[in-house]
Structure formats: structure tokens, C-alpha cells
Amino acid sequence: MDNAQFNTLYIVIPCYNEEEALPKTAEVVLTKLRALEGAGRVSPQSRIMLVDDGSRDRTWETIAGLCDGSEYFAGVKLSRNRGHQNALLAGLMTARNHADLTISMDADLQDDIDAIDKMVEHYLAGADVVYGVRSKRAEDTFFKRMTAEGYYKVLAKLGCQVVFNHADYRLLSRRALDALAEYGEQSLFLRGIVPMLGYKTATVEYERHARELGESKYPLSKMLSLAADGVMGLSLKPVRYVLTAGLITLLLSGAFLVFALLGLIWGYPFLGWKLIVFSIWFVGGLLLTSLGVVGEYAGRAYMESKHRPRYFIERTEGLSAAPETEDNA
Numbered sequence: 001m002d003n004a005q006f007n008t009l010y011i012v013i014p015c016y017n018e019e020e021a022l023p024k025t026a027e028v029v030l031t032k033l034r035a036l037e038g039a040g041r042v043s044p045q046s047r048i049m050l051v052d053d054g055s056r057d058r059t060w061e062t063i064a065g066l067c068d069g070s071e072y073f074a075g076v077k078l079s080r081n082r083g084h085q086n087a088l089l090a091g092l093m094t095a096r097n098h099a100d101l102t103i104s105m106d107a108d109l110q111d112d113i114d115a116i117d118k119m120v121e122h123y124l125a126g127a128d129v130v131y132g133v134r135s136k137r138a139e140d141t142f143f144k145r146m147t148a149e150g151y152y153k154v155l156a157k158l159g160c161q162v163v164f165n166h167a168d169y170r171l172l173s174r175r176a177l178d179a180l181a182e183y184g185e186q187s188l189f190l191r192g193i194v195p196m197l198g199y200k201t202a203t204v205e206y207e208r209h210a211r212e213l214g215e216s217k218y219p220l221s222k223m224l225s226l227a228a229d230g231v232m233g234l235s236l237k238p239v240r241y242v243l244t245a246g247l248i249t250l251l252l253s254g255a256f257l258v259f260a261l262l263g264l265i266w267g268y269p270f271l272g273w274k275l276i277v278f279s280i281w282f283v284g285g286l287l288l289t290s291l292g293v294v295g296e297y298a299g300r301a302y303m304e305s306k307h308r309p310r311y312f313i314e315r316t317e318g319l320s321a322a323p324e325t326e327d328n329a
């Protein structure tokens, strides 16, 4: 495996309205790829694959320009905005037909580019999956850090196997990509699925920087929806918690019944109306919340049952094969 001939690396970068960040990112990543190639770690067929996730600015024009200017770049244009996870999947599944290994990263250089060297070394030493793990989040806002780290802890409590402080900066071998291709779910949460693949894994620590160019494409709403995909896509525990809450309420109501009967027997004036109002609202709220949780799962099951395609590729640049749709990917 140490023969660079066979180590074609595709660095896959999803881009949504990234015209500001792309030129600098392209330059930095190209320098890194050339250095790896020069050192004989990856083959000369290695590429930087930029996936345009239906951007509304000049992202695709920028990508097409890069592909024209250098054979090291390849471009994939999705037919519309499908979100980060789908864009990344589209890139990985397209790269799978050309690469021996892929590394996915964001377009904003927040993740330390030098971690790539260590990832490739782990691959050469036999790892199929290498996770980039943030050792420090000092540059993130307090809110983002607290919510993100709290979220990893909640997922772990729910029994989901996720790598703490790892997002989507990771290396995947072709074998791991082939396994990933078997997962057909709509609501995709890659960092929850990848640990299910198995194979030999390794981790690489790096410091996460602040975004320098352009602004975050992950508003709170998208973060929450990704978080929900993570929890509900990976775990059935919330539904079981509903059952537990129901049983506890039932027990409580039994205790109240005993209390009321005793009050009748001994002639105590029994509890004020405030407590009755409280219990009505409490049980009502519990019922509605439970219905919501169960409904959310039912709705997700319904959406998944349609098996809708997750993305369409409108065109590609700098790739030898014809554009691939999900079906023939």
C-alpha cells in the first residue's frame, strides 16, 4: 500500500455560497496536495474536489475557473441546495469511483490543513477511517462551544457512538466509502454513521481556527435540524423515555388517589384547586409532548419510506467519467 501509485487522494470540499473563501482555500489546499505528491505519499492523479451545493453566488463560476486553470481541481455541481451532509455525500460518492482515499473538509479552512499529513500517514499505516478531532475550540463562540459539546454528551447518553468533538473532517478509504454507500437514509448524519462502519480507525487532533472569509452557512435552525437528525436517526431512546414518563405519571396519579381516599376517610379538606389545575396542565403537556416525539418518528419513517434521491448532479468538471447520479454511483 505504500506505493504512491495506488494512493490517489481526493480532498472533498462542500461549498455553499463560498465565493469569498474559495480562492484562498483552493490555494492553500493545492499547496498541501502538491507537497504530499512531491513527498511520494499520494499519486499524481490526486484531486481537490469542490462540490457546489446549489450556491446562489459565483461559487460555481469560481470552481469552473479553478478546474480550467489546473488539472488538480475537479468540480461537482448539485442541481440545488441540499445541505452540507448531502453535498458531502455527493462528493464522496463521486470521488469513490476515482480515489483510493478521500479526506473531507470545510471550505473555510477552519480545520487545520496540516492535520492532513497525519491522516495520510495513518492511512498508509493501515487505517480505513481517520477522525479529525478538535483539541481546542477557543475560537468558537461560547454559545457554539457549549451547545456543541453538550450535544455530543447527550448523544453519548442516548447510546449513540459518536467521536467527541469530531465533525466532518475525516479520512475515508475506498473500502470505508463502499460501506458508507450501503447506507440509504434520507436524514443523513455522517458522523453518526461512520463509526458504525467498523474497520481500523485512528484519530488526529488539531486546533480549530475562526472562519476568516465569508460567514457561517450554519444558522441555528440548520444546527438544530442536524442535531435532530443525529438524535432521531441514531437512537430510539426518546420514544422509550416517553413510555417511562407515562409510567411515572401513572404511578403519581395512583399516589394521589390514595391520598384523596385517605382525605375522604379522615375528613381533611383535600388539596386546593391550584394543584388540580397544575395536574391538568402537567398531564396535558406531557401528552402533547409525547405525541410530538412519537409523531416525529412516525413522520421520519414516512419520509424515509419514499426512498427519495438525496441529490442530483447537474454537471461535473475535471473528471474523466460522465456525471453520476446516485443510482449509478
Ligand code: UDP
Pocket (backbone or CB within 6 Å): 013, 014, 015, 016, 017, 018, 053, 081, 082, 083, 084, 087, 105, 106, 107, 108, 110, 211, 215, 216, 217, 218
Ligand atoms: N455548506 C454546504 N451546504 C449548506 C451549508 C453549508 O455545503 O447548505 C458547507 C459550507 O460551504 C462549508 C461547510 O458546509 O464548507 C461548513 O459550513 P460552515 O463553515 O458555514 O459551518 P460552521 O463552521 O459555521 O459550523
Ligand code: MG
Pocket (backbone or CB within 6 Å): 106, 108, 110, 211, 216
Ligand atoms: Mg465553518
